[in-house]
Amino acid sequence: MDSFGAKGTLKVADSEYEIFRLAAVEGAEKLPYSLKVLLENLLRTEDGANITAEHVKALAAWDPEAEPNTEIQFTPARVIMQDFTGVPCVVDLATMREAVKDLGGDPKRVNPLAPAELVIDHSVQIDSFGNPNAIERNMEIEYQRNGERYQFLRWGQTAFDDFKVVPPGMGIVHQVNIERLARTIMTREVDGVLRAYPDTCVGTDSHTTMVNGLGVLGWGVGGIEAEAAMLGQPVSMLIPRVVGFKLTGEIPAGATATDVVLTITEMLRKHGVVGKFVEFYGEGVGKVPLANRATIGNMSPEFGSTAAIFPIDDITLDYLRLTGRSEEQVALVEAYTKEQGLWHDPSKEPVFSEYLELDLSTVVPSIAGPKRPQDRIELSDSKAQFRKDLHNYVDAPVTAEEAGSFPASDAPETNIGDEQPEGQEPIKRVSAAAGAEGRESKPVEVTMEDGREFDLDHGAVSIASITSCTNTSNPSVMLAAAVLARNAVEKGLASKPWVKTSIAPGSKVVTDYYEKSGLIEYLEKIGFYVVGYGCATCIGNSGPLEPEISQAIQDNDLSVTAVLSGNRNFEGRINPDVKMNYLASPPLVIAYALAGTMDFDFEKDALGTDAEGNEVFLKDIWPDPAEVQRIIDSSIDTKMFDDSYSTVFEGDERWKSLPTPEGDTFAWDSESTYVRKPPYFEGMTAQPEPVKDIEGARVLALLGDSVTTDHISPAGSFKSDSPAGQYLIANGVDRKDFNSYGSRRGNHEVMIRGTFANIRLRNQLLDGVEGGFTRDFTQEGGPQSTIYDASVNYEKAGTPLVVLAGKEYGSGSSRDWAAKGTALLGVRAVIAESYERIHRSNLIGMGVLPLQYPQGESAATLGLDGTETFSIAGVTELNEGTTPKTVKVTATKDNGSTVEFDAILRIDTPGEADYYRNGGILQYVLRSLAAK
Template identity: 60%
Template sequence: MPNSFEAKSSLSVAGSEFEIYRLDAVPGSARLPYSLKILLENLLRYEDGATVTRDDIAALAAWDPAAEPCREIQFRPARVLMQDFTGVPAVVDLAAMRDAMHDLGGDPARINPLQPVELVIDHSVQVDYFGSDIAFAKNAEVEFARNQERYKFLKWGQNALEGFKVVPPDTGIVHQVNVEYLARVVFPKPLDGVTQAYFDTCVGTDSHTTMVNGIGVLGWGVGGIEAEASMLGQPVSMLVPQVVGFRLTGKLAPGVTATDLVLTIVERLRRHGVVGKFVEFYGPAIGALPMGERATIANMGPEYGATCGLFPIDQMTLDYLRLTGRPEEQIALVEAYAKAQGVFHTADAAEADYSETLELDLGEVVPSLAGPKRPQDRVPLTEMAEHFPRALAALKRERNIPDGGPAKAIIDGREVEIGDGSIVIAAITSCTNTSNPSVMIAAGLLAKKATARGLRSAPWVKTSLGPGSMAVTRYLERAGLIEPLKQLGFHNVGYGCTVCIGNSGPLPEPVSQAIAEKDLCAVSILSGNRNFEGRVHAEVRMNYLASPPLVVAYALAGRIDIDPYEDPLTTDAKGEPVYLRDLWPSEDEVNRAIAENVTAAEFTETYADVFAGDERWQALDAPHSRTYDWPESTYIRKPPYFDGMTLDVGTIADIAGARCLARLGDSITTDHISPAGAIKATTPAGQYLIEHGVAQKDFNSLGSRRGNHEVMMRGTFANIRLRNLMAPGTEGGITRHLPSDEQMSIFDAAMRYQAEGVPAIVIAGKEYGSGSSRDWAAKGPRLLGVRAVIAESYERIHRTNLVCMGVLPLQFLPGETAEGLGLTGEEVFDIVGLDDGRAKAVEVRAQAGDGAVKTFRAKVRIDTPNEVDYFRHGGILHFVLRKLAA
């Protein structure tokens, strides 16, 4: 391998020798932001004269902060991280690739991860049971019964695929397990007789992979398709990004939490615009910012739109590694390596060059919520009483919802009144905040003060606690805070991704009936990161993000339309009003509880045997065969991507005679395109399951059935809140087939177009594909016959996923929109001038029913030469498979 800059060197740590590639060997590298130094080291280590050249390394070292991204590099992450919703279809694809490799005359065993892959089963638990001591056990039991087919398949993957590890169910959420255990920060790897040390980097099939940025690890979310290619040895092709520096100064005021801080950061960065950019946090406040706060801020990278939100390695990082039970030799390596590479952050460290900088004085942050349907829509707590009526009125106008008034319901033998603004779900849900002891302890202390006053949560509120990892349960128990939380209904419901992803389970029947009877705008409040329409629960229209202690406080109130500073939350047994200030724990109380109860023992006990699983996992009978035998299943089916595939490579041809399947507005998320929540019996997905003998009670969720393309095709564009302008006045996956003008489901129309030999397109507005890095939001449209999407702008991951599935992303030119061009979606579309992928722009011709033709130009968003190759092959998996088979 070339070593153009003579960067290869050695590092001695506690008697052990490591091979490293020194950054200071490259002139100009000292001024680079931390994230680009990590990329530079990656290029130095993988320099081969072909995919990585001397010029690539020199160009990165000479990075111009002010320039638009234009230099493509090939990045090879140290490892791949998966959760089961996105991991199952990835392993399904690998199994199908093994079959295809056999059909092409190759060795199926060549299809293996070439980088370490760790999958955490965490997205399948649902909150069916809550508010009792048996909730966790019963939810785990139901989860296992529902998902045995999927779990057997994943265990087959663990048996058959080299370098593939599975963290079994009921252990923890993937991001928290990554931060607390899996992340190495500096990766030691035996290679060719030496042990290399290098920056730990990862890509993950969940957009909140960015949480690991909090402990100095560069990682971000990618689609399952891109992750599979990375596992199979393909580099992540990327343009060297702009890097935004976010300078933090000052100190949070008493009563202000990390959640308030991150909601403020989300608001500011969304307003500024950081999509496709790296964000790095620096400044004098960093050294005193605890790791829990850093992880909270890093977790919400997707919400502020950045590829990553990176913090430096410093003494706080080392302290956290020690707290979470990492071996002392690993901590010593992290410290020595970071210092040798000049990236160990200290108070007097020189500031890097950044493309842009922002600044926030932490003292300016105030308690806040965000909602009712976007995480960037922050509302100061003092303004909630005024905000909510406006938000409610706007929603009712937008959705044409009548004023039905409150409804009465009988709950536990007591008549209660539920109305607009009633909180029906209050969830301390795993992910954003549960890795942060300060807010979890604060929630427990608030519960303790509330129970001392004899308070209880409002009876119509479905309460739940998803601790994120067993370590959290251990330190809450040690602090004596589990029981007070239970008394308010916040029992542990499971170790996994719950309410934030829509796994909130059914509402109590009286509550559900009350909402339906009066068409109420009910509310959820959750400590997670996602509150998009239709995501938390199909019956809950308005959703607010908040810190864990505020979730508990609002559960007591049972309503969102109060001023917690002026209005009482509730009254105690004596009829005395109880205010938020009466219950809120002091900073000293929280810090003392953390110091006394959050210790390394909680973490070492939790992760002592993390891959073993419980007796149910160990009893699973999974095959050890090289290829999968694809038993009859409604969970796992062999996908059709490789049917009839040959070694011949196609061309990128123009598209003629296409029809618009959906014309959509702004901020269409991957939730809108590929929902992950409940399956309704009346939908095409539900009808498919019924036809295959599945009872409605066993439908499970769309997310859990991602290994079955038949279900997922039918669930594509089926979000209950999707508004397709092709079918005005409707919500859900409805469109009009043309030219018949018949109204039908999007799935049925797509199948009819395919039978007629008519290609389909989708037209959309700004931020198409924002939200989770969901591969089925690209796979589903491809299987529906969508050949192209024309949008005003794209979220980074989704645009890449479209290319990697062979769906053409086109972008309206600046200042142009579908509405401005007079497009109705009823036209017949021709897309001309692709020039086998070489074109930077194409001509789109839209012919209306009366013969009139509108012509406009659109930008081709196949952004890199690698992407052209992927697209020409029909997708990235086909590209990899042909390369391995050849």
Template identity: 70%
Template sequence: MASIDSFGAKSVLDVAGKSYEIYRLDAVAKAGLDVASLPYSLKILLENLLRTENGSDITADDIRALAGWDANAEPNREIAFTPARVVLQDFTGVPAVVDLAAMREAMQDLGGDPSRINPLAPVELVIDHSVIVDAFGTNQSFQRNVDIEYGRNIERYQFLRWGQNAFDDFKVVPPGTGIVHQVNLEHLSRVVFTQPGEGITAAYPDTCVGTDSHTPMVNGLGVVAWGVGGIEAEAAMLGQPISMLIPRVVGFKLTGSLPEGATATDLVLTITERLRQHRVVGKFVEFYGPGVAAVPLANRATIGNMSPEYGSTISIFPIDDVTLRYLELTGRSAEQIALVEAYAKAQGMWHDPQAEPRFSEKLELDLSTVVPSIAGPKRPQDRIALTDSRDSFRAALTTLIGEPKQKPQGYDKAVAESFPASDPPAYEDSDKRSELPTDHMDEPSAGAGRARNPAAITFPDGSKGQVDHGSVVIAAITSCTNTSNPTVMIAAALLAKKAVEKGLNRKPWVKTSLAPGSRVVTDYYEKAGLTPYLEALGFNLVGYGCTTCIGNSGPLIPEVSQAVNSNDLAVVSVLSGNRNFEGRIHAEVKMNYLMSPPLVVAYALAGTMDIDMFKEPLGTGKDGQPVYLRDIWPSSAEVASVVESSIVSDMFKTGYADVFAGDERWQQLPTPDGDIFEWDAASTYVRKPPYFVGMPHAPEPVTDIAGARVLAKLGDSVTTDHISPAGSIAKNSPAAVYLMEHGVAQPDFNSYGSRRGNHEVMIRGTFANVRLRNQLAPGTEGGYTRDFTQPDAPVTSIFDASRSYLAAGTPLVILAGKEYGSGSSRDWAAKGTVLLGVRAVIAESYERIHRSNLLGMGVLPLQYQEGQDAQVLGLTGEETFDIIGVSALNDGGIPATVKVRAGAKEFDALLRIDTPSEAAYYRHGGIMQYVLRSLLN
């Protein structure tokens, strides 16, 4: 609790005979500040400052600055935000717990008390990213995948069990339960948080940060929550407030209601496109207006979930009757629901559809204008109206296969030396392709026959098929984004029912999967009697986890994989997910489209993207007649009827009754003991990280960077998936070589995401995405660069080049374009960068989380000034770089720019250290070192 209450805000709220201590916002209004017209989200932040005011990190001036917020001003005031709790998923949670374990050991080595390294806020970790779709299409798929998951990940799970015992207020939701964001939405979120105190319980808004960029999903409940990197989350766990600038807030007014045939997915893809075009990176987005009441809670959550896809920090809906009904449906107690309503109304946080809060910018959307849509083939913001999907696909295909790629000088020799025992990495050789004839693009015939390179397949059961450019080889109902929404999930099942009744089936080359975000989904499918129809089309349950959306799609059907690789086909995945970046879904799949669950089923029936869903049939029915999408698309009334009759509160109460206990297998896992973790030198999953080795009690002064070389020169929209892939480990990669040297056979490689507790694997996986294009090594795809420590600068792997530079004592820089580090809040994209020896990144612009993560690891984020980039400045990446002016940070100030000398060229770059706290993190070598020294002292 705060030790200072400058505004006399502390008060008591009585609800149903129980008293709660609260900090009233209207106390600030008595000081002549307009609190009533503040956006809902800023009211949450204001309460946070009132409650945590201590005269140092949070002062009365901070409170006045926030309450008197100038909507039109650019962000310039730093505040310290203290989240009520922290949410983790296992891919990011394992390295976070590894770091905490290493910090305990470092604290002990430095003579401090290791027990100081302990969460001071509730931490809840959900294991959801580990299950891979190895088995599919049978009733045994789920159990088989769970068995494989435990076999692959037992070391990680034992380590998390140790963390659950070693750290206070740290809970783990075991495998096979659900996706972190759906579990957070349906169970973990309190909306109003309570904390027992001396004689009275404190009540305050539920807020959280999570180590996954889609944490804003619970914005749909009115919970201020956003994604952070694991290193920032670790600091929050240890009681460090999160430094932030008071943001600009974009008001998004909603009117009308969705038309017949449009889904929540179509709505969110429309909003994603609008907000990405409007440029909301780093801003808060808040929905208001009369149309808000027409947006069901599940749709609100879908919109919040996609915040990172358009770059906003949060996308929030205020509390209203829709919120309360959802809390009741999902089994929250009557006492909690009454508290939420009373608190929101007492604090002016209850939604008024006629109110016009003061916003920095305003947008408006008439929901009735939303049309069926998809997005792709490689970015979620690239929305395509379904009516235009065929033409858009054909244009994208022409662009993709019409780009000849030449092998750079020294390429073959470099590959042979880097991977002597492995296949060379794939590249697209111009002599293997012919131009797609433009007259093909308007042929009237249907389906994949329009494409130019068909490959016949015979399957083990004797059936035959044909795959080509545009063939759909993965169709996945997956991801928290849509599986948390009963409307679209029921729509998918009803479409499957109608398709089966018509006599349709999925095409045999399509790998189908159903991976709900919680067990409640399969419960209501069973109650509605819809499971058999999904299973008839191959959409059997494969697991409760992220699966395909995170890149855990598993292998393609073997015969399909062979045909794709032998014929260099540009095949397609369709998924109800939130990410479709290059190389993310599957290394062999070049085109990826996001869409609603019912459209996923429809494309599995069609088997190709090269189809006009409004004019061409999906197939032929058992009566010999063509079956069109319109024939099997369920009406909104049909969907609503099934939702109403099939989903009840008891499903949520039962499903989450003992959510942290796990099954017998989880409970019987052997668990290490002790408060200090005993590292196993033979482990290939969990290793002691090097961040604190030789760390002195006080930081050394920071210095300018001299004689740096460029490790990679990259273009626009390089995502954290490009920098640190989460999916499969290629058999010809440096990470694969390391694993094989440590006795791990290829079938046991698992994924990069599951290996994040081992820095040796992750360093080798940094910049290893198979679709990465480094302009220093033109013509290559994957983790390749040139090594300028060697004569003629031969092409080699990025990892091997970094070792050469490290041995020579040469610092490294990365050159990049716009939106560098977009996508997942992946701390390993920053950790791997620093461990490769990179000291600075120079980009045209950054996504919020990755810039923060780079700073958190002691990497200097620099930005070209407006109108400048590598091309304008004539940078080739072959220059030697000096960065001058960094040492000015030792004086306590933050210079606006630093001077960059690249060979004979010189320019000023913006220093993207945005707050004094960030400057302190950089001076200490990173946020973990800063926190450790703070706790030590």
């Protein structure tokens, strides 16, 4: 439909494109950039049913002051996935093909209707490090661990239309996205006509927002929503508030893009932007290089915003040219955005809902930690702040669940050893306890097999890793790290012998410019060898520490630290031996490897001495920004991008030689412990059963504030005595072959057993117990049990389950298994004080009811301790086609007394109500496909 007469033609050089002109809609010109992109989306997809003229008018008449209350249906142009979250998507698509067939439909109807691309980047682990063979060895181990999954993904690439896979070793999904996959302006043939429209995307990773730096509107969704988007379902959303973030000034010489992003993260988290769009504008935007824009966009989930977008301008076009996009494409991007009022004009100040401003010249070097990305610390205060924070960690013992949670066979095979820069004596007895007066200290003597000797203490930097999508996409910080390494080597400095050092670039282009600049040799001299092209340390794939170091930490309960150039540093995420985790720029990662301890003041403490015996401070080796820029200009060119990406979907010999199954439906292997057919559609009927109220429910977990999807979703490695470990052993898998939860996301049996099993989860049904445990009220007295085992007993007893939680429940990465696992454990409802956007949506997508306590109330204020039996009444109103604002919750205590309250029903849109009525989003889509 074209109610507004917006359809027209745009001529660019010798080509003509069909476009939908925003100027046809009154009020469009006043909208912020991001809402103009949404408006075009509605104009183009108007069908009179899901997307109507009224929706278009409502968006054009957007009131910046209003609270979001108008639902629209956003149809992303494409979907992007990484392999941890992408495997279950493909598993579900394969299962849906069979289910459609069972319901009398054509299995080939289950195909991505929007282009879908999957980048395998989450599976490489740093087993080998500090040596020239590290990258090859890590990739060999990666294929050994993940061959079964990779075969399945190769089947998907051949079986499904419009689905492409980027094999392992090419780069990190978000960097591959901005450097090659993102179109900025899409073109597609529709009814014989070439149509142009803004590139938009959703991704199965929360840092999909990195592409916002390129002017592409997109954000992370759960795998559940991504599957629906691939199958043509629009994403249901409320027209958001838009926060205008004005940038002025320029970054000063001592600061980096990472410092800017940590500053912005702190500001926006403090301001409160959950569920909002953030849009950058102002004169300072033109001073922000594209790579810095991508770094800022990447951290959107850390502020809590849905998106954090930069408009398109000359900087965008320059980047498109640099990364090898064709001149025709660049010309289209410029012509289209200028025609549609999407080109950035710094002289105009759009109207926003809220305003913030940052003068970039005020940014100072910073780190963030020890457990949240928004907890920014000025570098000059880092030592003092570490000493304050250390009190919270020295009395937190390493649990049995943590100790030795990496398989013994995964111990590092090689390390830095005694190799030092020329002219310097091998390090012998050194200490991470030097100058430890005035704080907790427990120096422990460690002797390594290769002869290294040192004292390890609280605060020792055990991991220093340049890793993650956030910064490894950015030449300014990557080359700054390399220059700092060169300067350090020339001064005779070396990484401390207890530090596990690594570089995991976002793409092969990084290695190309490191080699062309001649700086890679200096990084290697201080132990920073390339270990793989993947997320690595930032997602918990740091690999184990060396055995002697790990043992010393566990035996003495040392609170050691990790420093990484990533975006996430939640508790228990980086490495099971490491309690305190800090985010820092790549050059500061190297500086901390040189210092060897977080108990270090870079202004006052010397990093070492040079050949003449002079003390060397960080300021003496800090890179000159002008030199870094000269190296960027002379070392990076378009040919690098063309060479790296010319075979992006082909893979190496390992990939090409994988045996690939064939056929429209997948031949499930009953012996597989990696890929299993999930039970979502078993017994499903063509019409949904009526929704029922919940009676006699028990509490599976009583949780506090800021429980993240990392706490809920299975992640990292696991032990033999865990439910997941017991399942694998029962299925003939040796301990050394367990791999990680992430690698087994295609097996629901493993994932259910790991849901709520995070080593740092604190279930308040138990006193002083951490990990995946609860009380099992099917047994007399409610004894302690694993959450999985208790859930099995509840299911046998026919008892539904609820979870009680605090504020910001489900914050963090968009993890579909946080919702899938919750549903498969038998949880029918979650009652929380507040939710993070994606997880609330995913719970509905899996048929779990998200409820919210009345304003100002909580489990504590209502006197709930989790031993009660719950009933939830009023849900059946959904059967009448309406969504109640509240439902009545009654909690009955053992003595028969009751607590009653009206919980807010957080089904926010009619589309979400449809999903819940169908038992979940996949069931809804499946019934739609079968009906056709």
